[in-house]
Amino acid sequence: MSLWVDRHRPTSLDRLDYHPDLTHQLKKMSNSSDFPHMLVYGPSGAGKKTRIMAVLKELYGPSVEKLKIDMRTFTTPSNRKIEINIVSSNYHMEITPRFGDNEIPVFSDVGSQDRLVIQELIKEVAQTQQVDSSAKRAFKVVILNEADSLSKDAQHALRRTMEKYMNNLRVILCTNSTSRIIGPIRSRCLLVRVAAPSADEITTVLTKVGIKEDFSIPHEFALKIAEKSNGNLRRALLMLESAKVKQMSFASQIPLTDWENYISETARAIVAEQTPKKLQEIRGRLYELLTHCIAPEIILKTLLFDIVKLVDVTIVPEIIRIAADYEQSMRQGTKPIFHLEAFVAKFMAIYKRFLFELMN
Amino acid sequence: MPCDGRTWRTAVDSKGRRIYFPIKRRIVSRIPDDNDARKETGSSRSIELLGESIHVLLRRLEQQAAQDAEEKEARRSIFARMGESEGKKLLGEDEDLEQGAGAETKLWVDKYAPRMYVDLVxxxxxxxxxxxxxxxxxxxxxxxxxxxxxxxxxxxxxxxxxxxxxxxxxxxxxxxxxxxxxxxxxxxxxxxxxxxxxxxxxxxxxxxxxxxxxxxxxxxxxxxxxxxxxxxxxxxxxxxxxxxxxxxxxxxxxxxxxxxxxxxxxxxxxKGAAAASGDTQDENxxxxxxxxxxxxxxxxxxxxxxxxxxxxxxxxxxxxxxxxxxxxxxFRPPPHRILASRLTHICRNENLTTDLRTLMALCELTDGDIRSCLNTCQFFKRLGKLRLNVDLLKRYDVGRKDMTRSLFTVWEDLFMILGAKRRKNGVAGVSGGGDGGKDKDANRYIHRLLSLIAASGETGKILEGCFENYLRMNIVDAWDGGAATTTPSDPSTRKKGGKIEQALDWLCFHDKIERYIVKDRDFELFKYQPFVVVNFHRLFAAVGRPQIEFPRGEYESFVKKRVNDNIVSSFVKGLTPCEYGTWSSKRRLTLELVSPFLAVLAPDFRAVNINLLKPDETKVLSRLVEVMVSFGIKYVQEKGEDGHYLFKLLPAIDKLVVGNESVSSEAVSFQQLQISNPVKQLIGNQVEMEAIRQANVSSKERGRKAAGSRPTLFKKTIEVDKDAASEDMTAASSSQKRLEAPLTQTVIVPKIVAPAKLETVAKDFFGRPIIVIDDDGDDDVENNVAGQHCAGKGQPAVIRKKSNAVASKRNEPTVSFRYNEGFSNAVRTPMKISDFM
CATH class of the missing domain: 3.40.50.300 (P-loop containing nucleotide triphosphate hydrolases)
Structure with a gap:
């Protein structure tokens, strides 16, 4: 509970700052007798997790906040060991699938790993009854963070479990977008959308935190942060804290993160020069980003938005179209560098052609 | 007695009757071959038991025996001569007298194998x-x-x-x-x-x-x-x-x-002496x-x-x-000319008509493989071809080996246009040359490349090499297939794109295939992979010899990524449960946390003794320590290259910053970790103290079965701050006291000690300050001891002696600490940590 993000996180439904309608509904639902499976979705930093935890507190009382971390080891059929950290309390368990994302080493058991974890772990929870007789609810809750990074296999493995063990188990999936959740799962869940807070709401929260931390934030500065944070409250709070620690004058500019700077530099370089040599240089930069565990989709997306800011409006639709193409092919492949470079090369060609036509 | 002109044998039976047996002419069953037919038509119908007369057979046997003997004799003489002389020439090839094509049982390779040193090609x-x-x-x-x-x-x-x-x-x-x-x-x-x-x-x-x-x-x-x-x-x-x-x-x-x-x-x-004795007995x-x-x-x-x-x-x-x-x-392949001339010799000997050009082409095909050349020649001979020429070679597509070349050769072949020289006497020569056959040549070359790539078995590596190297090639109209010359709105150009785009699209295609192969175990698709590689030849091949570098980028990035992954996972492991919920996601961690967090870790801070900090600085410090403890981060000491000790973050999340080697000036960036070493040391100290304190408190709590959250020192102070502004002064002073308290008690003082407090600053042999603070101000007997203590550590040691009065009252020996080894295991006297708190 050290960073402001964590320290000033509202812990109960009553203390939530925005989306009062949603809060009201959640409250009603958690006090009623039938609590459904939930699929909570929304942009990151909107407060999905906060709301989930608040709902849990509403369901089970404050003892749900006594957390512990377990290390669990699974052995795949191919004898590989997967280690997973699980945060759990007496009433719930939280899993973050960090094994199913796009960077798959070649010839590993793609997909079968997270399916295994889902099957073993969730069934284990589902098949045991609630031991604590003083518990308010008969069921336990399993929270799956980043559910969209679960493979299709794992999601299918979840389907039957969700129905069969309804007595013992509720699943709360937490994801950025529902598009990568398969239909059967979506239809089994109550979809809860947590929209990103508006700039005003973020400003309010920032001011509140400032009061709690015993300093006052100028309104303009708070607005600036809110704007930069793109509706991501978590980022806004981190920005605020770092600005405070660095004792920045509140009039100064808000720094971006390192990788965002790096990508926008890259974008500028791409727009400035379109030669094979430059492409080679860009490749080095892309590698640098990839090695720092920045997801390739995010690289592509950020790069696209940075480029779009710099070029003429007429070619923007085409650029966005090719970006979408390459994002799709990136998901179908294993080596993101090919697709990223292909995107850059394609853009260079388009831009070069555009300049050429402009001259004639 | 019947008299029908036949011959009879007579016999008499038991009753005395005479019986006549007509003698039948024996019918010899024969295979109706040409010989027989001739004989049948001829007048002489001799009765034969064998297909051939025994005389013929005998004669033939004799001949064969003589031939064998001759052969043996020849060989023996060769061996005999070989033993004595080196210089005499002897051709081993023409000793075999057998000329008939049908009776050939030996491979030409064996038949014409050189038998003497001088025969070697x-x-x-x-x-x-x-x-x-x-x-x-x-x-x-x-x-x-x-x-x-x-x-x-x-x-x-x-x-x-x-x-x-x-x-x-x-x-x-x-x-x-x-x-x-x-x-x-x-x-x-x-x-x-x-x-x-x-x-x-x-x-x-x-x-x-x-x-x-x-x-x-x-x-x-x-x-x-x-x-x-x-x-x-x-x-x-x-x-x-x-x-x-x-x-x-x-x-x-x-x-x-x-x-x-x-x-x-x-x-x-x-060995040495034993050798002499050994020398005598190596007879057998x-x-x-x-x-x-x-x-x-x-x-x-x-x-x-x-x-x-x-x-x-x-x-x-x-x-x-x-x-x-x-x-x-x-070994290198012998010059094709020499090899071809030897082949001509053999072919003439075997009645196989051919010419030098064909044989040269054959040599080129097989890369100077003598065995393969000979086998090919024999193959044609056995087929009944009496003339061996280029067309035949082309038609039968033989003599080509399944070659495994080194990767560099493959890359060079890929990026090089079939050169003029090679076209003249090389593979193209086989295909008949000529200007009209240029496209055909190229096609053939591409097929050859295909088989080359398939044979190498390392398509992935080859492709990687192409990917790393293609941009270094001299690319003509890289972006659009000659849009400058054609109309820009040419739809076909648009669609296909320039060379680089095409190449990258092929790469993406390859990547997709790869994924299918891996994921669905669809190994059937492997056979399409070489086609992707060949496109690099199509697009980028140039005349000159290319400068190929071995592909390293992929592997390097893999290694770097693994290092960073390890940092991330060790960071995640160190999280307390509360933080774990928020930051366990790798994506979120690298995207959102790293740079602001590093800024939080590096506050503006003076490098002074902890006791001299202003109240608000103490607050900053305590906050920082709290953050670091809850994220499980600490400073560890490492010896730098120049011998200085540096403090580094562990887990090294500062390494996760993207592009930290090239931060451009224009971008507004967080000031990252620009705090000096002494400050790091100070912070590190406090972090460890706090960690120990928390562990202690929580264990005590567990003992008492106390409910509720663990009250940490700093939380308390901050709560005090929050509650009442009027109590600010007291709170600050209390927190300062708390920070100070362990220091005075536990005899640990960080490196930077305010000079005002010092009475004597002694330096040891290595020039490090030994600070002895004598509460009573009496003699420095332990000075030397202290020097010895810290001599091996490379760290400035600060010994604060307790007052004699206190020591005598408690009747305890002096406690000395090894400074940088942590706080618990260097205690020489059994004490409880709680005593220090």
Whole structure:
């Protein structure tokens, strides 16, 4: 509970700052007798997790906040060991699938790993009854963070479990977008959308935190942060804290993160020069980003938005179209560098052609 | 008696009657062949038991026997001559008198294999050097001094010999390198050369073929048998040829075959006097067993016979130990002209009409592989073709080997246009050349590349090389397929895009295929992968020789990524449960947390003693310490390259910053970790203290079964701050007191101590300050002790002595700390941590 993000996180439904309608509904639902499976979705930093935890507190009382971390080891059929950290309390368990994302080493058991974890772990929870007789609810809750990074296999493995063990188990999936959740799962869940807070709401929260931390934030500065944070409250709070620690004058500019700077530099370089040599240089930069565990989709997306800011409006639709193409092919492949470079090369060609036509 | 003109046999039965048996003419069953037909039509109907008359058969047998004898005689004479002379020429090829095509049972390769040193076709220099090497063994094996001093010194008797010995101080007079390693592609005559040279030098050649027995153990038995025994038939010493040694397995660790070879060769190590005794007894065996009393005597064998090893790839990992100790010769294909002329000779001998151009083309096809050339010729002969020409070669598509080339050759071939020179006499020559066939040539070349890539079996690696190198090529109209010349709105150009785009699209295609193969185990798709690679030739091939670099980017990025992954996962492991919920996601961590977090970790901070901090600075410090403890981050001391001690973050999340080597000036960036070393040390100290305190508190709480959250020191202070502004001063002072309290009690003071508080600053031998604070201000007896204490640590030590009065009152010995080793395990006196708190 050290960073402001964590320290000033509202812990109960009553203390939530925005989306009062949603809060009201959640409250009603958690006090009623039938609590459904939930699929909570929304942009990151909107407060999905906060709301989930608040709902849990509403369901089970404050003892749900006594957390512990377990290390669990699974052995795949191919004898590989997967280690997973699980945060759990007496009433719930939280899993973050960090094994199913796009960077798959070649010839590993793609997909079968997270399916295994889902099957073993969730069934284990589902098949045991609630031991604590003083518990308010008969069921336990399993929270799956980043559910969209679960493979299709794992999601299918979840389907039957969700129905069969309804007595013992509720699943709360937490994801950025529902598009990568398969239909059967979506239809089994109550979809809860947590929209990103508006700039005003973020400003309010920032001011509140400032009061709690015993300093006052100028309104303009708070607005600036809110704007930069793109509706991501978590980022806004981190920005605020770092600005405070660095004792920045509140009039100064808000720094971006390192990788965002790096990508926008890259974008500028791409727009400035379109030669094979430059492409080679860009490749080095892309590698640098990839090695720092920045997801390739995010690289592509950020790069696209940075480029779009710099070029003429007429070619923007085409650029966005090719970006979408390459994002799709990136998901179908294993080596993101090919697709990223292909995107850059394609853009260079388009831009070069555009300049050429402009001259004639 | 019937009288119908037939002949009769008569007999009389028991009743006296006479019976007449007509004699039937015997009908000989014969295969109706041409001969018979002729005979049938002829008037003489002789009765034959055999198809041919016995006389004919006998005559033929005689002929054959004579022929055999002749052949044998010829061979014997060759051998006889071979033993005595080196210089006499003898052609081995035309000794075989058999001319009939149908009765041919021998492969031409064997039939026309060179039998004498002078018959060899290959590189004369290599041949000569191999022979020289074998001859160097003469002194050791045949006990005759080497006549031919390669250094060119006068070889008059003892003088030359002495020099030789001086040059090679080997007690057995063996050559410098005791094993010969011949390497080169298949079919160049390595084995043949080894055999011929061995025989030529007067050895009994024993070949151990690794193809049969590839395990180390069985090879070893064979080898030892061959070296140690002596042939009964001939009195010649043995020479061992180990063929295809790269096929020997490297398994078995120290017992492997390679190890045996190496130990055999190095068996000379550190003997000396024992050598002389050993020298006398190598009459029968090639190996001398040292009769030392050592247990390992049987293992300590000394090699006294030459060994020639033959391999295809001298860089095979198995051969690594051998390559160091062996004399290595690399075979190159003989010049095509020479090879072709030899082939012409053979073809003429075999009644196969051909011309030099065809044979040159054949040589080119097979890359100078003699065996393959001969086999191809024989194949055509057997087909009944009497004329061998280029068209035939083309039609039958034979003689081409399934070649495994090195990756660099493949890349070079890929990025190089089929050069003019090669077109003239190369592969294109086979396809008939001509201007009209240019496209055809290119197609053929692409097919050849395809098979080359498929044969190499490393499509992925080749593609990686293409990816890393293609941008270095000289690319003409890289972006649009000549949009400058054609109309820009040309839809086909648009669609296909420029060369680079095309190449990258192919790469993406390859990547997708790869994914399908991996994911769905659809290995059928593997066969499409070479086509992707060939496109690089289509798009980027240039005339000049390309500068190819080995692809490293992929691997480097993989390694870097793994390092960063490890940092992330160790960071996640250190999180407390509360933070874990928020930051366990790798994506979120790298995207959102890292840079602001590093900014939080690096506050503006003065490097002064903790006791001198202003209240608000104490607050910053306590906050920072709290953050670091809850994220499980600490500073660890590491010795830098220049010997200074540096404090580094552990886990090193500062390494996760993207592009930290090239931060451009214009971008507004967080100021990251620009705090000085002493401050880091100070912070690190406090972090460890706090961690210990928390552990202590929580264990105590557990003992008391206290409910609620653990009250940490700093939380309290901050809560106090929050609650009442009026109490601010007291809160600050209390927090300061708390920070101070452990310091005074636990005798640990960080490096920076306010000079005002010091009474004496002594420096030890290494120039580090020894600070002794004497509360009572009396003598510094422990000064020396302190110096010794910290001498080994490389850290400034601060000893604060307790007052004598207190010490005597408690009746406790002085407590000294080793400073940087943590706080618990260096306590010399058993004390509880809680005493310090």
């Amino acid at each position: 290959g590189d004369e220099r290599v041949n000569r050097e191999v022979l020289t090497w074998v001859k160097q063994w003469d002194h050791c094996v045949f006990k005759k001094p080497i006549k031919n001093n390669p250094s060119g010194a006068p070889n008059n008797g003892t003088n030359g010999q002495k020099e030789w010995i001086k040059k090679f101080p080997d007690p057995y007079h063996r050559p410098d390198k005791k094993i010969l390693l011949l390497s080169g592609p298949a079919g160049l005559g390595k084995t043949t050369l080894a055999h011929i040279v061995g025989r030529h030098a007067g050895y009994n050649v024993i070949e151990i073929n690794a193809s049969d027995d590839r395990t180390g153990d069985s090879l070893r038995n064979k080898l030892l048998g061959a070296i140690e025994s002596q042939s009964v038939n001939t009195r010649k010493p043995n020479l061992v040829i180990i063929d295809e040694i790269d096929g020997a397995s490297s398994a078995g660790g120290d017992d492997s075959f390679m190890e045996l070879l190496v130990s055999l060769v190095n068996g000379t190590g550190g 065996g090639g190996l001398v067993d040292k009769k030392a009393s050592k247990k390992a005597a049987s293992k300590n064998r000394i090699l006294l016979r030459p060994i020639i090893c033959i391999c295809n790839d001298q860089y095979a990992p198995v051969l690594r130990p051998l390559r160091v100790i062996a004399q290595t010769f690399t």
